[in-house]
Structure formats: structure tokens, C-alpha cells
Amino acid sequence: MKKLVIVTDAWHPQVNGVVRTLAKCCELMAERGYEVIVVSPQDYRSVPCPTYPEIRLAMTTPSAFRRKLARLNPDYVHIATEGPLGFMARRACLKMGWSFTTSFHTRFPEYLLDRFPIPPKWTYAFLRRFHNAASHTLVPTQSILDDLQERGFTGLELWTRGVDRTLFHPRDDVTRELPQPVFICVGRVATEKNLPAFLELDLPGTKLIVGDGPALEDLRSRFPKTVFVGKKEGKDLARIYASADVFVFPSRTDTFGLVLLEAISSGLPVAAFPVPGSADVVGATGAGILSDDLHKACLEALEMPAFDPAEVLKPFTWKACADILENVLSSTKSVAQPVGKPDNQPQTVASGG
Structure with missing residues (x-):
């Protein structure tokens, strides 16, 4: 051995x-x-x-x-x-x-x-x-x-x-009580994640943040209309993904972002900046919109036709x-x-x- x-x-x-x-x-x-x-x-x-x-x-x-x-x-x-x-x-x-x-x-x-x-x-x-x-x-x-x-x-x-396709899949109604549509971001709540670029956008429905980190309390006080649910894992996280409408990824510095695969596996289109990491995943799958105008990317992603997660994620397996x-x-x-x-x-x- x-x-x-x-x-x-x-x-x-x-x-x-x-x-x-x-x-x-x-x-x-x-x-x-x-x-x-x-x-x-x-x-x-x-x-x-x-x-x-x-x-x-x-x-x-x-x-x-x-x-x-x-x-x-x-x-x-x-x-x-x-x-x-x-x-x-x-x-x-x-x-x-x-x-x-x-x-x-x-x-x-x-x-x-x-x-x-x-x-x-x-x-x-x-x-x-x-x-x-x-x-x-x-x-x-x-x-x-x-x-x-x-x-x-x-x-x-x-x-x-x-990505675990048996865990992350469409679709659930756990956030259906929130104003629709639901724009979600999952990850560490920290400076390098560039979350204000998402939270400052004028979007319909609800902005939902899943995660914990050093910037959480500051962002909660600055963006009181945003729903912060803290850290979620496993089936709880999968259900939240599957009940949202668009996954927003405002980071400009992530090298990959496993959350991108989880979102796409859950049937969510991605809105992100055209930077390394985001561009590699969204470009390979076609499951989202890349734009320096994140507001535009969010609204265009919302109107995207449904895609088959199993098909677009073929290049990405453990x-x-x-x-x-x-x-x-x-x-x-x-x-x-x-x-x-x-x-x-x-x-x-x-x-x-």
C-alpha cells in the first residue's frame, strides 16, 4: 500500500x-x-x-x-x-x-x-x-x-x-415564502468575496446570502433588506440552492469556486464577472452569464432557458x-x-x- x-x-x-x-x-x-x-x-x-x-x-x-x-x-x-x-x-x-x-x-x-x-x-x-x-x-x-x-x-x-450530483439537484421550495425571484450567493462572508458588488444591486425579489465569516455582521448592518441565513451544509444547503433562481458569484479572485458547480448541479444559472475561475466554469458549461455589468448578468441569467445539469457538468467529476x-x-x-x-x-x- x-x-x-x-x-x-x-x-x-x-x-x-x-x-x-x-x-x-x-x-x-x-x-x-x-x-x-x-x-x-x-x-x-x-x-x-x-x-x-x-x-x-x-x-x-x-x-x-x-x-x-x-x-x-x-x-x-x-x-x-x-x-x-x-x-x-x-x-x-x-x-x-x-x-x-x-x-x-x-x-x-x-x-x-x-x-x-x-x-x-x-x-x-x-x-x-x-x-x-x-x-x-x-x-x-x-x-x-x-x-x-x-x-x-x-x-x-x-x-x-x-460535484456530488446526488446531493445537489433541482428543485425545492424551501425559499418560496420569500419575495421572488431569489438571487443567492454561497460562500465565506469575507472582504475578498466582493459581496457588496452583489448586495448593492437594485434587483427584484430577494438577495440571499448563505455562509459565515468575518464580514457578516458589517454586511448585515449595511444591507438590512438582504436575507442572511448563516452557514449551511449537506442537505440543508442543497435545498436552498434548489429553491433559488439565480446564483450570483461576485468574487474576482477565486481560483475556482466549488459553489459554482454546486449551483449549476442544482439547475441554477450563474451571474458572474468574466474573470479566471468564473469564466472557466461558466465558459465550459454555458450555464450562466458573464459580464462586467453584474446587474445585467443577473437579469439575463434570470431569463436563461433551463439546462440539463448532468450534460453541462460532464467535464467536472471527482x-x-x-x-x-x-x-x-x-x-x-x-x-x-x-x-x-x-x-x-x-x-x-x-x-x-
């Missing part, structure tokens, strides 16, 4: 696309005969992230982490995040001469720019240095892959996502997601062999922006 260690700073009890993707992949890889071990902040003392208290930062030392990784004696190491554990895993693998893979889930340069005056080209140079030491870096969409290639990232592999990960691992040298991409070691010239 092959042993796969996944190192991630994002894990339960966080609720986000990264955690859900990794959890599903752990399940599928275990079904394929792998022993999957997740190393996360749950294994250590941790402190809350300054601007995201629900995100925990692990407290350990590089030497202690390296000893732990050596004791685990894996066949493969996958580093899923660029946080404290991710950096210690990268450092440990390089020090021990182990090959490893990484994945790019989050556009941190754009997230940071929302909060601090840090030029994205600096942050991308930092991330390029991190990922180019890996044998392969998995990315969620073609547009993100193209962008990272232009910025000097190497060893990139497209890593699609999936099996395909697991297939890609397994293929990448099988083409990666085991950790007992030397690192296989010396020409992709850290570079010193910043590019992109």
Missing part, C-alpha cells in the same frame, strides 16, 4: 473549497488503496490568524516537523498550502532530498492587495519560489495555469474539480479529479529518490504583476 502524506494549513473545522477538495481527494485516494495521512494544524498547538480567527496557524519548528515527516516515511508528499506547515514541509523535503508535489488553490497576491499595499509581483515571486521546487504543481483551471506560466511557474498540471492526482503521483519519483526538477529551483527575478 502506497502512503500519501498531504500537508495542509487549511483543514477541518474550516469550511471552504480547499478543505472540501482535499477531504474528497483523501476519501477517493483511500478507496484506490492509498494510505492517506493528513498533517494539519489539528496536529499541533495553534494560534488564530490575525485577520481570520477561524483559520489556525500551527506552532512547531522546522526540525520537529522534519522529524515527524521522516517518521511517517511516506511514498509521496503533497503540499496543499503555502502556510507555515506548507513551508516547513517544503523545507524538510528539500533538506532530505525528497520529491514532492504542490497545489495552487488561492490567489494570495490579490487577497493581500485588498488589505495591504504589497505589489502582486512581489507575492507572485515568493509563490513562484515556493512552487517551482516541486516536481508538479496542480492548478484548478486553464486560465490560472496560463497566468502562472506567464509569471514563470513551471511543472503546472490542470486539476479539475467535481473521479477525474482523483485520476489527475494519481497520475501526477505516479509520474513523481518516490521520496526515497532525489528531487527530479533541479532546473525549477527558486528564481531571483520577479515577473508578472
Whole structure:
């Protein structure tokens, strides 16, 4: 049995696309005969992230982490995040001469720019240095892959996502008591999700926000006519999706957005900006409207003819997601062999922006 260690700073009890993707992949890889071990902040003392208290930062030392990784004696190491554990895993693998893979889930340069005056080209140079030491870096969409290639990232592999079609399907009447139509947005209620771009729109019916996060109370006070229902999961979430009319995705920085697949699987047309992530999913499925005028996109999506979720979502399956990960691992040298991409070691010239 092959042993796969996944190192991630994002894990339960966080609720986000990264955690859900990794959890599903752990399940599928275990079904394929792998022993999957997740190393996360749950294994250590941790402190809350300054601007995201629900995100925990692990407290350990590089030497202690390296000893732990050596004791685990894996066949493969996958580093899923660029946080404290991710950096210690990268450092440990390089020090021990182990090959490893990484994945790019989050556009941190754009997230940071929302909060601090840090030029994205600096942050991308930092991330390029991190990922180019890996044998392969998995990315969620073609547009993100193209962008990272232009910025000097190497060893990139497209890593699609999936959706549970047995859970998310049309249609329910749980929100039928609300003024119609219902425009819904699901996800973390945080600055980077750009929710005011949706909530400020003059739309008929009801705006419904599903999710929790640091910006929730502020947005509740600013937009009293919006219905905020908090975090929902499983069947409760599926019923809300299936009772809405349009899914609105105002984020400009998400690399993918699993919620897009869930909405489309529920028969909802999507209204979104024409940016990477949204454009990849909506473009591949045709199940929505992309426009820099989000108001126009919402109203046009409302008038779209019905589509067959099973048909438009054929490219997006969790099996395909697991297939890609397994293929990448099988083409990666085991950790007992030397690192296989010396020409992709850290570079010193910043590019992109």
C-alpha cells in the first residue's frame, strides 16, 4: 500500500473549497488503496490568524516537523498550502532530498492587495519560489495555469474539480415564502468575496446570502433588506440552492469556486464577472452569464432557458479529479529518490504583476 502524506494549513473545522477538495481527494485516494495521512494544524498547538480567527496557524519548528515527516516515511508528499506547515514541509523535503508535489488553490497576491499595499509581483515571486521546487504543481483551471506560466511557474498540471450530483439537484421550495425571484450567493462572508458588488444591486425579489465569516455582521448592518441565513451544509444547503433562481458569484479572485458547480448541479444559472475561475466554469458549461455589468448578468441569467445539469457538468467529476492526482503521483519519483526538477529551483527575478 502506497502512503500519501498531504500537508495542509487549511483543514477541518474550516469550511471552504480547499478543505472540501482535499477531504474528497483523501476519501477517493483511500478507496484506490492509498494510505492517506493528513498533517494539519489539528496536529499541533495553534494560534488564530490575525485577520481570520477561524483559520489556525500551527506552532512547531522546522526540525520537529522534519522529524515527524521522516517518521511517517511516506511514498509521496503533497503540499496543499503555502502556510507555515506548507513551508516547513517544503523545507524538510528539500533538506532530505525528497520529491514532492504542490497545489495552487488561492490567489494570495490579490487577497493581500485588498488589505495591504504589497505589489502582486512581489507575492507572485515568493509563490513562484515556493512552487517551482516541486516536481508538479496542480492548478484548478486553464486560465490560472496560463497566468502562472506567464509569471514563470513551471511543472503546472490542470486539476479539475467535481460535484456530488446526488446531493445537489433541482428543485425545492424551501425559499418560496420569500419575495421572488431569489438571487443567492454561497460562500465565506469575507472582504475578498466582493459581496457588496452583489448586495448593492437594485434587483427584484430577494438577495440571499448563505455562509459565515468575518464580514457578516458589517454586511448585515449595511444591507438590512438582504436575507442572511448563516452557514449551511449537506442537505440543508442543497435545498436552498434548489429553491433559488439565480446564483450570483461576485468574487474576482477565486481560483475556482466549488459553489459554482454546486449551483449549476442544482439547475441554477450563474451571474458572474468574466474573470479566471468564473469564466472557466461558466465558459465550459454555458450555464450562466458573464459580464462586467453584474446587474445585467443577473437579469439575463434570470431569463436563461433551463439546462440539463448532468450534460453541462460532464467535464467536472471527482473521479477525474482523483485520476489527475494519481497520475501526477505516479509520474513523481518516490521520496526515497532525489528531487527530479533541479532546473525549477527558486528564481531571483520577479515577473508578472
